[in-house]
Structure formats: structure tokens, C-alpha cells
Amino acid sequence: MTRSVHRGRDRNSATSQAKRLTFPSAYPPTTKDRHEPSTAISQFSTGRAHILGLADDGKVWQWNNEEARLVKPLHVDVSDKVVTRVVAGWDRASMFVNGTGIVYWPHDTPLRAGNAEADAILIDTAIVPGTGFTQSRNGRENPDTLEPRIGQVTNHILLENFILFITSLNKVFLYQAVFPLPDLDPPAPIEITAFYPSSSDSPFEIQDLQGSFRSFAIFTKSGNVLMGNRAMLDAFNAGTYDTTSTEPSHPAPTVIPALQNNSITSIAFGDHHFQALRSNGTILAYGADPQSCGALGLGFPEGTGPLRGLIAEHFSSNGTLGRNVGRQVWFERLMQRWLGEMKEKAGMEGEAKARGDMILPRRGQAAQNVAAVTAVGDYFEREGKKWEDGVVEEGAMGSYFVLKVAAAGWHTAALVLVDEEQAERSRQMHLVPDKVDDEVKAEKYDWHGGTWEDIDAPWDQLSKALLWLQDSIWRLGRRFLGLQERDEKMEEEQQKEAEQEEPGDRTRYTWSDQPFPRLRMGNGEVMPGETEITE
Secondary structure (H helix, E strand, C coil), rough: CCCEEEEEEECCCCCCCCCCCCCCCCCCCCCCCCCCCCCEEEEECCCCCCCCEEECCCCCEEEEECEEECCCCCCCCCCCCEEEEECCCEEEEEECCCEEEEEECCCCCCCCCCCCCCEEEEECCCCHHHHHHHHHHCCCCCCCHHHHHHHEEEEECCCCEEEEEEEEECCCEEEEEECCCCCCCCCCCCCCCCCCCCCCCCCCCEEEEEEECEEEEEECCCCCCEEHHHHHHHHHHHCCCCCCCCCCCCCCCCCHHHHCCCCCEEEEEECCCEEEEECCEEEEEEEEEHHHHHCCCCCCCCCCHHHHHEECCCCCEEEEEECCCCCCCCCCCHHHHHHHHHHHHHHHHCCCHHHHHHHHHCCCCCCHHHHHHHHHHHHHEEEEEHHHHHHHCCCCCCCEEEEEEEEECEEEEEEEEECCCHHHHHHHHHEEECCCCCHHHHHHEEEEECCCCCCCCCHHHHHHHHHHHHHHHHHHHHHCCCCHHHHHHHHHHHHHHHHHCCCCCCEEEECCCCCCCCEEECCCCCCCCCCCCCC
């Protein structure tokens, strides 16, 4: 087996290179032959423009560039391994200190004047009130004080402008990460009650809290995944909690049916998308793909994306899945070829063209038929789940097992365990003996044929000219953003991969003679064409 990293591409990926994070010269790095407790990082967290690392001996490191600086908070004792985790966010950095609570500071805190230790950053920090409670002190605290009412903090995350945390009392709190805090009477954390069941008879036990930027999710021990966003946090933060008045209405959590009791272990949030990792090693992608950057891992809106249910915004290169619609991310290259060849069939003249016109975006023409795109996406989602039938037994690990998924901005990355031998056996299942008679060869050629189009009418000539001008402007804009160069490089890579995956002279792929599917859409209508309806 091998491990590989797959990620959504960005327009600078052709020139960007990974760089090793370093430590000051006074702190030797840990190597495979030598363990250095001060630089052996046991846990790390990445923010928008900074990285935090927690060393084995309890030191906290911060990288705003390639070299680390040792974080030394003023007025907070972080000796004796009292720091249990570090969390980086949008524009804040934080650590959890036993007995003190959540300690945070601006990620771009400048070096304080008069600091003699150049390798360290002396920083002013703020502490979230009431977060220092520990169970060992339970019973010794005044129950009317803030700490016992909050409970022991079990996890916290940093979002844009807010800190969220969960506690041992199955409570969820938010805190606006103001810096610096007022010296007198700092605000208390606000409890987010939107996630609690309406009936006290319903069990509710919080297992985890995950999120980034403007989105987050609450995981319960019963298998539910409840999601919130910035609008919810703003509403609670601005709410009036006078017990003599009616409590204000707040946005309800988002509950996606496909994520409930579906063995979801983690969710990675980007700016406009998220990826849900299941315990069986598969990923479900949700949300939008801005500027065809590939964040969802489902192909591009102008490419094979519509066959996965990706809907292109008219007159733009943005794509989006339907509301609460998730699609499994595929890592098998031959599945991409399958989609590519089926897309070709939908785009050529002939029986399938009317169906292709419904789902394939073409600039200057009518928008896609959403019902048709959804139906086609559902079809290929179902067929894709059968890819390894006959090779992988039900419940067994597939050829591609995702160990970890991460997302930020417009990007996604996954650490994938690959069983190459099993993947190759699955590919062989999609090869069949070829027919060698000339009649069949002619039929196969017709699938990939093309036609000439004669344009005689002046209005048709003008229309074509305007479409050509619009297409040229669109391509010029993409070239200016660096996206055109990225796409050309990707096409070259895909062409090389396609050449390597050509079937033998006496074999063909199982889908070679299959027509583009004709489906019954969600509104009850049937897609046009002459081939039989695929139910």
C-alpha cells in the first residue's frame, strides 16, 4: 500500500513549493536519530496566516514565516507542561492552559520592545472568563460563580471574530475574541442553546466540536451532526438575555439528513465548501466550487463536473452542488476517464445531444436544467459506488482509504491510503474483449464523430461572432488570473494519464458502447432521446 496526498488545485500550484518550517539555531530540530523535547511537535494547528505548534516539553511555537518564535505570554505561567493544546484561527492564536483556561492573542503580535531573547515573543494575551474550571476542583467552587456554571472546557475552536467551546456539562458557548479585553468587567461567554433538543427526554451528549472561518459542527455521541454558521453566532452575540422578556429568535442549526448516523468522523470547512469524512475512508463533498478551482474534488463546472451534479453559474466559472447535496470524492483516475468519455457522448451530435444540452454549460446559451443535472449526478453517484463490486466485499476497505481530510479557503487536501493491487483488479473488471468486425468499429467511431455546421443567415453569423467575442473575453480574464495556464497544464497531465490507461488492442472498456443515460428527473419528466429510460 502507498500513501498519497490529493488536493484541490490553485492557480499558483505550478510554481508554489513546500517549505520546511524551521526553529531558531539555539533549538536543534528533532530527527529520526535524536529526540529533542523542545522541538518535537506533538500537536499543531494552522490559521489563515500563521501556524502554532506544541512541543513535547510544553513549549508553544508560532510561525508567521518559515522560522519559529517561542511564545511567552505575559502574566500567564505556561511552565510544567500546563498547556494541553494550541488552536490557530482566522486572525487569532490560542492555547488552553490547565487551571487558567482559553488564552488568546492576535496572530500578528509584534515583538515587544526591550525583549532580550530574540528567539521568543513576549505577548499580551486575553483569557476567556470562566474557562479555567477543572473537575478535580468540583465541590470546592461556589456554584453561583461563572466557572461551575460553564463546566470544564473539553475542546475549543477559533473562527472569524469568535471563539467557540464545549464543556463537560454538554454546553456550547461562544465568546467574541475582542482584543484587548476591558480591564473592568469583561463580558462573559454566551451559551448557544440552539443545539439542545426541545424535549428533555431526548438524550443529548456532545462528543466533539469542529470548524473554521465562519462554519462549525457539533458532533453528538448518538451520531448526529449539527451545523452552524456566522449568522447564528452574530444572532446569539447580539441577543438580549433578560429573563423578564421573551428570548429572541435565533437561526436554527443545519441538519443534513445524509450526515446523520452515517459514521461521520470529521468535517473540514473551507470558505464555501466542506468535506465530511466517514469511518469507511470515503469523503462526501458539499457546497460550492468558486472560479473552477477544484475545491470540491468533483471536476470543473465546464468539464465533467455536471455529471457529478455540479451546477455552473450562468456567465461565470463558479459551480455549486444543490442545497444539502453531497457527492463522494473519487480518487481513481479511470473513473475520471469514464466520466470524460460519457461527457463526450453527451456533447456530440446525435441521439444524446438533447440531453447533453440540458446539463453541459455553454457560454452564451441557456442555463443548465437543474433537474437534469441533479438526476445525472444521482445516476453517476449510484454507478460509482458499484465500481469495485466483485473485487471488494461489502464492509471491506476499498482501494482508496482516506485517513485525513483538511480544507481552507478554496482548497482541500486528503491523506489517502492506496491499495494499488486491489485498485488494478478493479480496473480490470471494467475491461471486456473487443469485437473486431468492421461494423462494430464503425459504430464505435460514430460515437466520437463530429459534424460540420453551415451558417448562411447573417443573424446566425452575428450571433456566432458575439459568442466568439464573449468566449475570448472570458478566456482573457482567466489567463489574467492565471487559471488558463493552470487548465492547460492539467489538460497535458490528463492527456499523459489517458495515454497510459489506453486498453489493449483486443479489449475495450465496459462503457464504450453504452449510451449517455436517459433518466427520469425529480419533477417526473423524462429526458429527451430515443434510448431506453434508465430507472
